[in-house]
Amino acid sequence: MKNMKYSMPTMKVLIIDDNESITEAVKDFFEFENIECKTVNEGRDGISEIENQKFDLILLDIAIPSFTGVDILNELKRERIENQNIIIFTASVFNSEQINEFLEIGVKEVLTKPISLDKLEYIKQKYLKK
Numbered sequence: 001m002k003n004m005k006y007s008m009p010t011m012k013v014l015i016i017d018d019n020e021s022i023t024e025a026v027k028d029f030f031e032f033e034n035i036e037c038k039t040v041n042e043g044r045d046g047i048s049e050i051e052n053q054k055f056d057l058i059l060l061d062i063a064i065p066s067f068t069g070v071d072i073l074n075e076l077k078r079e080r081i082e083n084q085n086i087i088i089f090t091a092s093v094f095n096s097e098q099i100n101e102f103l104e105i106g107v108k109e110v111l112t113k114p115i116s117l118d119k120l121e122y123i124k125q126k127y128l129k130k
Contacts, residue, residue, distance in 0.1 A: 010034075010035070010036045011035045011036065011056045011057075011128045012035075012036045012037075012038070012053070012054070012055045012056050012057075013030050013035055013036070013037045013038070013055060013056065013057045013058070013059065013128070014037075014038050014039075014040070014046070014049055014050065014053075014055040014057070014058045014059070015027060015037065015038070015039045015040070015058075015059045015089075016039075016040050016041075016043065016045075016046035016049075016058065016059070016060045016061060016064065016069065016072065017039075017041065017059070017060075017061035017064065017089065018041050018042065018061065018063075018064045018065060019041075019061070020039075020041055022061075022113065023039035023040075023041060024039065026039075026059065026115070026120065027039050029117065029120050030120075030124070033124060035124070035128060038053075038055075042064070042066070042067065043064045043066065043067030043068055043069065043071055043072055044066075044067045046060070046064075046067075046072055047067070047071075047072050047075050047076075050072070050076065050084070055084070055085075056085060056127065056128055057085045057087065057123070057127045057128055058084055058085065058086045058087070059087050059089040059123075060072060060073075060086055060087065060088055060089060061088075061089055061090050061091075062088055062090040062092050063090060063091065063092050069088065069090070073086075073102075073105065073107070081105055081106035081107065082105075082106035083106075084106070085108055085127045086106070086107050086108060087107070087108050087109045087110075087111060087123065087127075088102055088107055088109070088110040088111065089111050089113065089115065090110070090111075090112065090113060091112065091113040093112075094110060108127070109123075111123075
């Protein structure tokens with residue numbers, strides 16, 4: 001039998017954020033770690049990606065113009081949110097009641113920008129175990 005290499009399934013991350021410099025920086029981090037990463041800068045494109053592909057992790061900005069992160073969450077049914085690793089990744093400030101509402105519908109965490117490399121590493125370790 002020939003020497004066959006078996007590769008682990010590639011982990012896939014989706015970043016939905018209207019700020020292209022942020023999406024590119026975070027994408028660079030994950031790709032450096034050999035994690036496949038897709039970025040979209042418009043909310044409707046984000047919902048389309050979620051509906052058409054399986055991602056191991058979704059980083060979602062809330063304050064996207066026209067079709068927001070909240071619109072995306074509303075579009076997804078609760079059971080579809082709970083079956084995803086969706087992390088809100090935003091510069092918006094939320095009180096604990098608002099954060100709890102996100103967590104109750106199935107969002108895994110709420111992180112604030114700017115996000116550090118240490119926090120990205122934490123997210124990678126927690127949600128993208130190989």
